[in-house]
Amino acid sequence: MSDHDHGHVLSAKSRDLERDTFIFIHLQTSKLFMGFNQKVTPVTSALIHRWVAFLIGDRGPPEPFWLCPVTLASAGIMAYRMVASGPGIDPQSSEPLPPGNYGWYFDSACTSCWGPPNLANSPFRLTTIQGRLEDMKEYLSEDFERHEFPPIANVTAATARDQGRCRFTGATENTTVAWIIPPAVSWETQDFGRQSDWDQAPFVVTPNLITMHSTLKPHFYGNNFTVDVDDNRRIVILRSMGDAQRLLPSHLPDHILPTPEVDHYLRLHCRYTLNAMLLNGDISETYSNGLILQTMHELGVNHIGYHDYHESDMVPFDDPGWTTELGREIMADVLRQRLALSRYRADLEEEEADAETDAHSDDDDDELV
Template structure:
């Protein structure tokens, strides 16, 4: 079920976040989706995107890269190639990037595809709120939302009746920017487990109580290095109507809070705009298993075993994966349809043994919270 007019199947993450802008990079000869943005919520320019990469990599100097509009073409089942369809965007451009598909290139001529250097930094898969619901927190779960009295007193004296995101003065709550119990999540490799530096008033904000869940779910964040712009990534409660474009500066602005806001912004960008490639939903293993169930077995040499495939009336063909497998079969030109609506082989090559399914250990673990993007091997090639 191709997501028109983009030419590729959206992953669960891309659907959930209602993305409209997709950035692909090189991955073992194919193309992999590395970033996705919903610009209806947070418009993006090229200079803004470069700034976000700086935040995620924690580097000021980046290797030069260019984004180029691309056409996405199938390269197998749930696998794609991209090719340039227009000139590269100036890296310093302040013009809005139109929604669509883009490729990450190393040169302005868009001849050399690149791998974003941010892939060297572990990708975050879970929001703060996701961590709150995990068992590993144990007894700490009961105190994670509790602000110690001395910190609360200092933060309350600083904020007074002010709500930092709107003018509302009702139903306010003091919330951690970075919950101290999740200190290790601010370290790329999880080495920093000491919550002490986070038990300070600079790491707390007064906000409407209904917004705490969404702030800790990384649905929105604040970029202190972009005039405190509020970035919204996921909106099911009308955050776009509630929140201003920029966080109002407080008369007693605590500059120490900027570092905690920066950490929250960095984490939110990693969770919300990175990743979302379709291979995170359909692994090699799951695709080959589905093909086997439907009676379609690809040897990898362009031949298919002579065996009866499931009739097209089989509801499994109507699934998202079934439709992708059927499209792959028809593109290959090795099968056609007979009058009863069955797939028949056009191949005159002798059958070959059924290719073995890879062991589950060959499948990448996409749920690894700290692991960088993996499973970039091609899925199944078009022949």
């Protein structure tokens, strides 16, 4: 499936996650706010509403909203404007949400869509746990030693609690004990205003350790899957995991009785995962305004739509710059601008001709008088 089958160009994040379902909000133009890969985890309107409330947490409840199917019209180069193309979906609907484009509206009639939802102060970064660990590795050597080698006493206690079995698969072979939320990134689970004085101590505890199959560890830290504790501990997959995906059941097995303490850290992992994997991914994150303007300049496209525009300023059409994703979008905008300018000039000439005809008619009337 090509990007344009979605009605818009996919960002690097959306392409990497193989998203097929997109939720837009409207600012000056429409921006992608959330995206899903329903090939690995189907969603419903009710589930999205529950996850949004979960992400907002203590800052909620969220302002009521409706999802509405939309079509996207071009609003410039790598920019779009959404237009409602169907009725709003019942917020409590448990019907599968068909893949496609949706708008975030604040009324059931899908007329009010201005402004972003109240997730701007989400206490989690938009990167994976593994990505954050790699970013921090150079200057947090002490924390990383603790990350790689949890205290022996805690590991021993977690192993005994889990009976040496993977909490996800029940297997006893090829297992490891790892943090659910590595203490080195624990500050990212807190509201921004509380991060400066955050203490890691509450995360250097046995309930924050879990026994898992070694193959699953990079996927757990890559936020490719998580556990939705409040949905009967359902295992939610956010990115295709290849062969490792076959190891996972639909729900966390009950061979080990769940405890509120472990559930607390699993919820934090779930919130971290939903933030990192579902939020954002707008095309502007891949193609900034600066990059677009620079590429336009390189292609000689500087005055599209104005009277001083000359096609001779542009590089030849066989230049490889036109074959890139951005180059093709710039050319499409050139053609749109050229068509709009042509129509404007035609309308102007028609108005001038009509005015001249009216003037001649008035002169003829004067002569008859």
